[in-house]
Amino acid sequence: MGLLNNILENVELKKLTTFRIGGTARYFYKPDTFEDLVAAKKFAAEKNLPYFVIGCGSNILASDEGYDGLIIKLGKGFSDFKFENDTLVAKAGAPLTLLARKSATLGLAGIHLLAGIPATLGGALYMNAGAYDQETGQHIVSIKVLEEDGSIKDYSFEECQFGYRKSVFQNTKKIILEATFKLTPANADELVEAQKKVMESRKTKQPLDLPNAGSMFKRPVGGYAGTLIDEAGLKGTSVGGAQVSTKHAGFIVNTGNATAKDVYDLTELVIQRVYENSGHKFKLEREVVMLGKIAP
Numbered sequence: 001m002g003l004l005n006n007i008l009e010n011v012e013l014k015k016l017t018t019f020r021i022g023g024t025a026r027y028f029y030k031p032d033t034f035e036d037l038v039a040a041k042k043f044a045a046e047k048n049l050p051y052f053v054i055g056c057g058s059n060i061l062a063s064d065e066g067y068d069g070l071i072i073k074l075g076k077g078f079s080d081f082k083f084e085n086d087t088l089v090a091k092a093g094a095p096l097t098l099l100a101r102k103s104a105t106l107g108l109a110g111i112h113l114l115a116g117i118p119a120t121l122g123g124a125l126y127m128n129a130g131a132y133d134q135e136t137g138q139h140i141v142s143i144k145v146l147e148e149d150g151s152i153k154d155y156s157f158e159e160c161q162f163g164y165r166k167s168v169f170q171n172t173k174k175i176i177l178e179a180t181f182k183l184t185p186a187n188a189d190e191l192v193e194a195q196k197k198v199m200e201s202r203k204t205k206q207p208l209d210l211p212n213a214g215s216m217f218k219r220p221v222g223g224y225a226g227t228l229i230d231e232a233g234l235k236g237t238s239v240g241g242a243q244v245s246t247k248h249a250g251f252i253v254n255t256g257n258a259t260a261k262d263v264y265d266l267t268e269l270v271i272q273r274v275y276e277n278s279g280h281k282f283k284l285e286r287e288v289v290m291l292g293k294i295a296p
């Protein structure tokens, strides 16, 4: 009963993604407890609808047609975390930047340079988000996951199969619940200082004044997406309301009224032009997760 009362209908995905793009989701629910989360999964199964867990929505391109299913956003009960000696145990809804900041002030190295990535821990582990030579999965001891069949499984570091923007959780319906990290004791002042520097560098290099989803493309082996796009003369190129950022060519920004189709079409153009300009050496791949029907 509690669940049914709190499920929202026709929620705009625009409001749930940093790109500020997307049609409406049929259902939206923010569970505060594990029991609520299990009930939400059951609700979707009974309605024969898919579900999708969203974090900060900072790596998502959501369809203009919306999502005919249930969007689940982990609520209050999923954001606790605790540092004990060099170990951090955190729930999946905890903000990554908060964990990174705390770890630095406590003198624990390993995730401190991830501050500034606008992610939940769950989304960051799913993507194995990284920056400045650190990756979210690097110092994982284990991850607690709600499996598709309703069971709970603890994944060891090896079982997570982390790679560049890769984890075993991608393209599954597994829900990350909690993670345990083992960090490295270090000088707190130095960590805080290094963290400050990378956060300032984000402000100067990234187009944070316009809605975006971070780097649109993965870093290809042997090159940098931003540099290749710049070299192809594509900075500032637009399709509808989507534009290759003039500040950082690896970012696509929403200049106001971009649709998912605008962004998708612009990525197609970028991939094609970079491929041609690099003498068929680099074929960029999108990093951003597509939600709902986007590609033709």
Ligand SMILES: Cc1cc2nc3c(=O)[nH]c(=O)nc-3n(C[C@H](O)[C@H](O)[C@H](O)COP(=O)(O)OP(=O)(O)OC[C@H]3O[C@@H](n4cnc5c(N)ncnc54)[C@H](O)[C@@H]3O)c2cc1C
Residues within 6 Å of the ligand: 018, 052, 053, 054, 055, 056, 057, 058, 059, 060, 074, 092, 116, 117, 118, 119, 120, 121, 122, 123, 124, 125, 126, 127, 128, 129, 130, 131, 169, 174, 175, 176, 177, 206, 208, 212, 213, 214, 215, 289
């Ligand atoms: C300004 C800006 C800067 C950025 N900088 C970086 C950067 O430096 N490095 C980098 O790697 N990325 C960066 N990103 C991209 C993005 O922040 C990361 O990919 C991040 O990991 C997404 O986390 P999220 O919680 O927002 O997940 P979402 O974008 O909401 O979701 C991403 C994927 O994770 C899945 N997911 C989320 N939570 C869970 C869960 N609990 N269980 C299972 N699956 C889950 C979703 O279903 C989806 O498939 C940036 C984005 C922006 C807007």
